[in-house]
Amino acid sequence: MTTVPRLTITQDNEFWFNAVREGRLEIQRCSDCHTLRHPPGPACPVCRSFEWD
Numbered sequence: 001m002t003t004v005p006r007l008t009i010t011q012d013n014e015f016w017f018n019a020v021r022e023g024r025l026e027i028q029r030c031s032d033c034h035t036l037r038h039p040p041g042p043a044c045p046v047c048r049s050f051e052w053d
Contacts, residue, residue, distance in 0.1 A: 013040040028052050 009017055012028075016039075019026040027036050030044035031051035043050050 012042045016040050 007017075016026055016028070027038050028040040029036050029052060030047060030049050031053050032049040033044060033047040035044055035046045037045060037052075040052075044052070
């Protein structure tokens with residue numbers, strides 16, 4: 001039997017879980033280079049910015 005790890009809700013991904021509960025899908029976007037990123041994270045993998053919307 002495979003154990004599935006528990007999901008961890010952080011300040012970086014909480015918006016995503018809240019949107020899913022409301023039946024919406026949202027994706028994090030870097031405010032500096034406009035790269036879409038999923039799963040949500042603290043820094044942009046392209047430009048390393050910590051700014052997102």
